[in-house]
Amino acid sequence: MPHEEVLAEEGRRVVMLGNVAIARGALEAGIGDAAGYPGNPSSEIIEAVSVASGKLGSPIVEWSVNEKVALESAYGASLSGVPSMATMKHVGVNVAADPLFSLAYTGTPSSIVVVSADDPGMWSSQNEQDNRWYGVHAYIPVVEPSGVQDAKEATIEAFRISSEYGHPVILRTTTRVSHTRGVVEAGRIDAEKLRPRGRFTRNLERYTLIPAHARRLREDLLERWDRIEERLSRSSLNKIEGGGDLLLLGVGLGYRYAAEAARLLGVEARIAKLQTPIPLPSSFLHKALDGVSKVLVFEEGDPVVETLLKSFIHDEGLDVEVHGRSDGYLPRAGELGLDKAMRAIGALAGVDPGLPSPVEPGLDLPPRPPALCPGCPYRGVFPGLRKAVRRSRVEPVYSGDIGCYSLGVLPPFRVQDTIVEMGGSIGLANGIAKTANGQIPVAIIGDSTFFHSGITGLVNAVHNRNPMLVIILDNRTTAMTGHQPHPGIDVGAMGEEAVGVDIEALVKAIGVEHVRVVDAFSIRGVEKAVTEALDYVRRERRPAVLIAKGSCILVALSQARRLGIKPPVYRVNPDKCRACTVCYTAFNCPAIFRVEDGKAKINPVLCTGCGVCVDICPFDAFEPVEEPGKDWILLMRTATPAGW
Amino acid sequence: MGYNIVLAGVGGQGIITSARILADAVLASGGNVLVAETHGLSQRGGSVVVHVRVGDVEAPLIPPGMGDLLIGLEAIEAARYVNLLKPGSPITLNAEVQPPPLPKITVPSLDKIIKALREAGYTVYSIPATTEASKLGDARSMNTLLLGYASGLGLLDQAAPPEALADSVARVIRRSSIAVKAFWHGFKLATAQSMTTLKRQR
Structure with a gap:
């Protein structure tokens, strides 16, 4: 079973993925509850906790309908006194931002860690946002591990800090921590501690954010923030090594690049490892900056620490130059790399980085973008859709969404004119329907994405009579992120029985009149159903919904292997x-x-x-x-x- | 700066599995290892590169020009990431071109790719790994066959000895009997190839 190393015996050294190390850390910290919505690079955390839960009987794990509910669910568990964790990719935190800000005001009587898996380099994301800003914005401390073993330790420390202050902590990981495999020494898991025995205790002045309460809580929050800042200076996650008047300040994974680059170049420098960037721990920084005239900050994402450090240096009246991503020593966009780190250190220390010049073979290579798998049910839907659109003589706007079907943007399909965020297909279609003259929006959305944030957009379309065709591609799983279950199927995160919510009944209950279910593997069937639906939309000026059903072929193949069925x-x-x-x-x-x-x-x-x-x-x-x-x-x- | 192995191929070929086998074998042999993987979008038949760093290393990614070995599970993808190698480094290649499923593209032939790589100064060892694995009964064991081939050429000695690698194949892959067989088959083909080369040189 994948991720079973999450339950490695205490004291053993095993190779595990960064995300599995985070799950292991949460188990060692004694969580009783975990909730998340899948999204690269975060998905394996909940998967690994589920594996542990399957063997140990706890903690409770759920795939939630979206990140907002995942965070609320973990929030509720923590309010009930159970240490809990919510996991999501960076853009998921935008969805969960509403409860996140309130969480900092109320705090909880237990601990709660929100894992934000950021994706510098945008390996599978629509943007490169740096969620440490959320920590600054919402007054939530951020812990940021430098590597795989540290991911486990940082998770444990995040829960420790959270329980000491009854305050949430954000664990910010990045792709190259989450999706790097490395050696981890397993610590102790106390299976007894994982059993959630919660009880909600009423505390109106703290948990009901009416203005009178919120004003007082705001004062408490600011006071708590200062105490947390002092605590972070004492965190075992931060350390200082070496000496010299140049400080290489390595934040999270940035530390690894700084340390190895300095060693390769043979540059003598002081190196600080900062794994608790928000709030900036001031006494730690005073120690790190003592006798230093220049600082080079290594961090994945935006120059967050760099910016805060400049403000700190100004406030403290120090005379130190600060360099990093904001002044071109390191690039503004994209991931860090050893070569970039060596170049930056070389430039500041006056040393030739001596980087090799790679030899290119001078071949004209065709690109190889990811593609819909052979047998993907969407492969038949797209040509069927295009044929019907041509035949109906409508001018479509293909309002796309986030999922495997985003690949429909590539030739030869070209059936995604917009891809912006989860649920955006139906959301944008509302505005396009009202304003784009003579065009009909065709919103294309997957089943999991529809549950995540498509439903509200459809309610809006029905209520406001916005004409559009919505095609829900129901492949019975959250495919892109690795085949997690979703609310439409009758299996939960731990493989337990769950209640599958019927999309067709739901759509009809919302008030859509024209609802058809079609076999995704039948191009002719899709063509006919789309033609009829477009006709309805044009005639009635209301939304129509088509549900194209066909299982993700990878899931079907793996079930076939299990059942002994030969495709x-x-x-x-x-x-x-x-x-x-x-x-x-x-x-x-x-x-x-x-x-x-x-x-x-x-x-x-x-x-x-x-x-x-x-x-x-x-x-x-x-x-x-x-x-x-x-x-x-x-x-x-x-x-x-x-x-x- | 440790021993840096680049694994390149097409999503679905078992590249991450190869990297897991390597990592597991390195740890079992008492070494340190980091594996930086590509997940998600890039798995859907797209171009995949995995960085394996062995030894006293900190950073997960191999910078351009610092790789010691490239294991190419497909020729176009091997050529795409060859810039990660130190000039002149060895490439062990599955002699196969999988044309990307895109309309209207020109696909270079296997011979052309190998010739260009050699002219650029790289040492190319190639083997029809998919065909050889099919002969053993499972084309998917191409990945372990190629690992065995690299090991047989002595190119993985700085990561782990062949026995440790074979043990790791058995641990990482379920129903692994063909995969382990494929590993040793690849190993033998490498030894046979080197013998022929030696004879030719004499």
């Missing part, structure tokens, strides 16, 4: 193939290749047996090597993940 493999009959190219261009299945005469050929290793190519070929050239079984045909349409 078929398809092949091309070369006598029937007329080299029309549709299957490998317009349909673009990665399992179908062009051979020399322009005809098509299937790579049997990549073919997943979805059979949609049979539907796309005008000349009936595709055929199964063996007739597909009924059980596979059904599984492709019904498979759901087994939970985490």
Whole structure:
């Protein structure tokens, strides 16, 4: 089972992913509850806690409907006296920002840690926001581990600080901590402590934020903030090594780049490791800056510490130059790297960084963006949609969303005109419907994303009579982030039985009149349903909803392996193939290749047996090597993940 | 600065698994290791690169020009990340080109890629790993076959000895009998290849 190293025996050294180390830290700290919404690079934290929970019977773990509810759920658990954790990717914190700010005012009688997994370099995100600003903004201390072992220790320290002050702590991790595997020494897990035995105790003046209470709590918050700042200076997570008049201030992962770069260059410098950047711990900084004339700050994301440090130096009347990301010693955008660190230190210390010049082979390489998997149910939906739109002679605006189907932006599909944030497809469609003359918005949204934040947009569309076609791509899982369950299926995070909320019934209850469910693997079925729905939208000037159902093929394949069902493999009959190219261009299945005469050929290793190519070929050239079984045909349409 | 291994290929080829096998073997042999992975979007048949750093290292990423070995599970992707290598370093390559599923692109041939890499000064060791793994009964064992091949060439000695790697294959991969067999098959092919090269040189 993936992530089972999260339960490594005490004292053992094992290789684990940074996110698994965070889960391990939370278990060692004795959490009783964890909630999250999947999103790279955060997803494996809840997965790993679920694995532990499956073996130990606790803590309680849930995949929540979105980040706001995840945080509220953890907040409620902590108000009930149970140490709890909420996990999300950086942009998820935007969704959860409302309860986050209140959380700092009320605090809780227990501990609560909010994990924000930031994504510098935007490996799988729409922006590069640095969530340490939330710490500054909301008065919540931020702990930021430098590596994998530190991720475990920092998590434990975050819970310790939170429980000492009854105040939330943000654990800020970044892609290269979360998704780096490294050696971790396992500590002690007390299974008894993980059992949530909570009880809510009423405290009106603290937990009800009416203005009279909130004003007093604001004063308390500011006073607590100062005490927390003093506490952070004493944190075992921070340390100072070496001497000299140049200080390399390594914040979180920045420390690793600073330390290794200085060693490679042989530059003598003082190196400070700062893993509690917010609020800036002043007595620690006084020690670090003692006798120093220049500071180079290494941090992932924005120059947060750099900016605060300048203010600190000004207030304290110190005479120290500060360099980093804001003045070009390190780049403003993107991830840090050893080469960038060596260049920056070299420039400041007057040393040639001696970087090698890599040799490029001078080849013109084609790009390889991620693509919809062979057998992906969306691959048939997109051509069906485009055909119907052409036939209906409507001018569409494809309002896209966040999920695997975002890949529909790439050629040949090109059916995502906007991709901005979770739920944005329906949200933006409301405004487009009202204002874009002669155009009809087609909102394309996945099932998990619809639950996350599509429902409210649809309520708005019904109420305000905003004409749009909403296509809900229901692949029965949160696919992009690794096949987590969502509220639409009857499995929970721990693989336990859950209640699946019926999307069709929900949409009808909202008041959408035209609702159709269609088989995603049938291009003709999709084409017909879209044509009818567009007709309805144009005629009635109201929203219509199409639910395209078909399981994520990767989930179907893994269930097939478990159940002993053999998916078929398809092949091309070369006598029937007329080299029309549709299957490998317009349909673009990665399992179908062009051979020399322009005809098509299937790579049997990549073919997943979805059979949609049979539907796309005008000349009936595709055929199964063996007739597909009924059980596979059904599984492709019904498979759901087994939970985490 | 430790021993730096770049693993490159197409999402779904078992690149992260290869890296886990390496990491596990390094730890079992008493070493330190960091593996920086690509998850999420990049897994969907896209270009994938994983950085494995062995020894006394701190930073997770291998900077351009500082890699010691590239294990390429696919030729285009190997060529894409070759700039991470020190000039002249070895490349162990699965002799296979998977054209990206994009309309209207020109795809270089395997021979052209290998020739260009050699002309750029890299030492290319190539093997039809997918075909060899298919012969053993599971094309997906291509990744461990290629690890065995690199190990047989002595290129993984600074990470872990072959026995430790094979043990790690068995630990990391469930139903691993073919995967372990593939590892040793790759190892033998490497030894046979080096013998031929030696003879030719004589």
